Amino acid sequence: MYSYRTISVIPELPESIHRLKELARNLWFSWHPEAELLFSRMDAVLWEEVNHNPVKFLLYIEGDKLQKAAVDPEYLxxxxxxxxxxxxxxxxxxxxxxxxxxxxxxxxxxFSAEFGVHESNPVYSGGLGLLAGDHCKSASDLGLPFVGVGILYKQGYFCQRVNREGWQEAHYSFMDFNEMTVTPATHPDGGHVIITVRLPGRDVFVKVWQLQVGRVVIYFLDTDLAQNSREDRLLTSKLYGGDQDTRICQEIILGIGGVKALRQLGISPTAWHINEGHAAFIILERIREWVQGGLSLPTALEAVRASTIFTTHTPVPAGHDVFSADMIDRYLGYLYEEVKTDRDGFMALAGIRGAKDLT
Structure with a gap:
């Protein structure tokens, strides 16, 4: 089980460069080369060793190098x-x-299962994540009212190495979130934002973290909490890891949990953008909200349809998860009553023709 009581403290910076802490917590620096130079110029070797992670860099840089930069006219x-x-x-x-x-x-x-904003936050595997990261950067540059929602994977995605025999080996790293650019999302009173997501036989606690990407905030979900069982703490361990049960749990956390997280934060989106099918369960949670608020199921479907956007990065069957009806019964069966339909009606929501017939 992961260590829970880990604390990292950034040393006090000289007054003349004290805002480096602020810069380190905003990935704006990552697409502004001169901002990156503020770190690499102090210690180029360390900057590479920490994988261009400014928070970790400020934790490990030698004090005399900070002092030297603080009085260097060119640096200042x-x-x-x-x-x-x-x-x-x-x-x-x-x-x-x-x-x-x-x-x-x-x-x-x-909503996206991956966000490839910068290598210091390795919660992505490739193109889908980089696309999501670029969306966030572009939204920030344009000033679009925009938030992201994803999962904060403790081990991220594997790094490929080739051994002496020529075989690929997958290596996962352990990430200390206290040494990353993410920070806990908090309530006005300073308390951490924690929601619960219903899974078979129990509620799972989910902590919400936030990442500043210029003007845009990405909210990340994390189940590695002491309140959860060991198995549930591992649900957000690896991107695209585990079996079908792990995958449906991750997608419930991302979709249903993501909606709950935004509600807890007081955020009410006008449009809900699903980047690939991993977050499709946001539709079910939003339908449930409308029906529980007094709308009929057909009217709730129209309300959700009118404010939902879907884009696919991999438009082939192999790029999408498919869960059996038995798994839907087990993991989402409690929703049948909450959206005021029967099993057949609920299953019909998964098919275009079936969903239209209900309206």
């Missing part, structure tokens, strides 16, 4: 320019605000 000139650029970026008027001033209260929630 770059530092002041970068921080001025960051302030302008974060506080200035955006393209979206200028173009659509009457729609600034609109919000897109973008």
């Amino acid at each position: 000139e770059t530092y002041n320019r970068v921080m001025s650029d960051l302030d302008t970026y974060m506080q200035g008027q955006t393209w979206y605000q200028r173009t659509y001033p009457e729609q600034t209260d609109q919000l897109v929630a973008y």
Whole structure:
């Protein structure tokens, strides 16, 4: 079982460069080369050793190198320019605000199993994650009202190595979230945001983390909590790992848990964007909300359909998970009554023709 009582503390920085802490917690630096230089110029070797992770870099850099940078006129000139650029970026008027001033209260929630924003947060495997990460960066640059929702995998995706015999070996790393750019999402009183997701025979506790990507925030879900059983703590361990039961649990956590997390945070999206089918269960949770709020199932379907966007990165059957009816009974059977339909009606939601027939 993973260590739970791990604490990392960033040392006090010299006053003249104290905002490096702030810069380290915003991945804006990752697509602004001059901002990256503020770290690599102090210790290029360490910057490579920590995989360009600025939080970990500030934990391990030698104090004399910080002091040297703090009095270097050339370094300070770059530092002041970068921080001025960051302030302008974060506080200035955006393209979206200028173009659509009457729609600034609109919000897109973008759900994805992967977010490839930067190598220091390795919770992605390839193209799908990089696409999601680029969406976040572009949304930030344009000033779109946009949040992401994903899973914070403790071991991420495997790194491939080839052994002496020429065989591929998969190696997983253990990530200490306290040494990453993520921070716990909190309530106004400072308490951590923790939700519960219903799985067969128990409720699983899910902690919400957040990652600042310029103006955009990505919220990540994590079950590695002491309140959960060992098995449930491992549910968010690996991207695309485990058997069918693990995969459906992950997709319930992402979809249903993601909706609950946004509700806890007081976030009410106008549009819900599903990037690939891994987050498709957000549809069920939103239907449940509408029906429990008094709408009929057909009306709830129309309301959800009108505000849902779906994009696919892999438009072939092999790129999508398929779960048997027996698994749906086991994991989601409690929803039949909550959306006021029977088993056949619920199963029909999975088919285009069946869902249309219900309306």
